[in-house]
Amino acid sequence: MVDPHLLFEQLFNGVQYGILLFLLAAGLTLVFGIMDMMNLAHGSLYMLGAYIAATVSLVTDSFLLGIAVALPATLVVGIFLEVVILRKLYDRGHLDQVLATFGMILFFNELVRLIWGPAGIEVPLPSILNQSLTLFSIPLPLYRILVIGVGLAVAGFLYVLVVKTKVGMLIRAGASNREMVGALGIDIKKIFTLVFGLGAALAALAGAMAGPIFAATIGMGENILIQVLVVIVIGGIGSIRGAFVGSLLIGVIEIMGRSFLGDFFKLFLPDNAAETAAPAAASMLIYILMAGVLFFRPQGLFPARSG
């Protein structure tokens, strides 16, 4: 029988992992949904955010200051990219966009190597955050609790921004019918730049938060981007709510799969086979879910476009 303590702890881990995915997915889904722009370099902005935050916090010995610098810095980089490169790609097909942004990934990986070297940087945390908090006799890493808190705050902020403000109204309108928004005399270009900058800042926040867990390394964005793409496909492209639900779903499934699939397989497979098959099967679970969603609800769980 599964230990309820362990089950609760893994649920916590799943939620935390999902929240980290959400920080990335929120930005990507906005860019993809509203601008109809496939931006693979989103992972590069995540990496950039992680590196900048790590460097600043190493120099100043303040983790908070690292985040405070990384966010606006990456936002500026994002806006620069949008104005100089991506703007020229809006009218092209998705394939051109994929090629161009893939090129940007290579560019950023090399750039980071030139500036910071190949080894990656470790981000020291204030020692208080390197501990765990014991809750119902389960030690939960304090830092991961913080990640969940930040993620929920961002989700709340985005909810207010998208649902309650005029800018949000325009973003939603842009997501469901771009041409109509333009026809009504709204400067859609400005909205695009704003959305892209916002996405970049969110990616940087995700990177800065991920740094102390995974360390800032070259190519860190590509690994996680695949799962983020799965999240936005499941959640519905362009939908923040979808990204939130999708992220938590993927996070929990991923962690639960890794935790308990091995034991489950052992019920009917020899130990050795179960041990090797379980990790492979666990990493397939989210794709199986995605295939299922695509089959029954091709538009995703919470489609943003209704037209």
Add this chain to the structure above:
Amino acid sequence: MKKTFILGVSALALTLAAPQAMAAKAKEIKIGFVTTLSGGAGVIGKDMRNSVQIALDHLGNKMGGVPVKVLFEDDQVKPEVGKQKTEKLLYKDKVDIISGFIWSHVVLASRNSVVKAGKFLIISNAGTSKIAGRLCHKNIFSTSWQNDQVPMAMGEVLNKRGVKSLYIIAPNYAAGRDMVAGVERTFKGKILGKDLTKWPTQLDFSAELAKARASKADGVFIFYPGRATNAFMRQYAQAGLTKTPLYSVFSVDSLSLPKLQQAKLTNVLGTYSTQFWAPDLDTPVNKKFVADYRKKFGSYPSHYGAQSYDSIMLIDSAVRAAGGDLKKMDTMRAAFRKADYGSVRGKYVYGNNHFPIQDFYLRKVIADADGKWTTKIEQKVYTNHQDVYASKCKMKKTW
């Protein structure tokens, strides 16, 4: 008439033979060195390249009086790229010897190209069981170890230290499974759980660490090379597992320790790992190597570097034995088999599969006199240990 004919033929033979005799000593020795120079694993390649540089410095850039040139190629941790680069070195650059190789799967893909070209392959790291066993070859030598040996030594250490139960976490790829098999072969206690994680993309270990803690094992055994080391160590501390001793192989080394120190992960201090070598290994050659490396590059070399240094020194011993004539393959092979050179680990002998029969040590992480984190040898675990795959190699030991 007959006399003149014989004279003529002899003269002709002389003219034919003369240039060959003159060419016997090579003008230049070219060594192709395949390693990883890009991506996260680029740090390993850099350390190997630095160590090759130290070896060349010690040799005065000459082997047996012949100038040496080492050509480095980047395999990008991809078997197909490694094979391609190996063939480029063999056929375009026309190198005399191939060396290097960090990764088991890369060397497996490149092995046949070297064998087919009839050149020597001196492996500086990859310790795949296949090349130690079934795929051994008269022209292939290793200056490292076979993967299983290091975790086997760790299993013995655990027995000696009275560790009764263990939780194992390792990546799910060839070397990861080798490491697990190695520790399971010698550890006599109970294995309470085992997680094989997706490699190399999975860097979140929250689920595995929670299971390890719930198992209440006496110790945790891990194998996480490269950038995964730091991610793992950090999460280990954050998950409140600091009271459970951590035993690692190929994870905590001179490459990861500066980073771990930078991150102030003090829980790494005092942890144990096994290896055939440590920066403080007390041999004259090692002292000189480590001191010169530190002077030139400002950090401790890793075992990857030590093995690469040895590869170059081993090649030097064979080139000298052949008097600089690289066509004397048999003479060179005989010299390789003797391993009569100044190795950082001291004298060792080759088994029938051309893998070293050597000692293994238990190392502990400490802060050195300057406060830099490094590993220090605690005790010898194995003396003259041979890998278990040697019996699967068809070569017979005739030296």
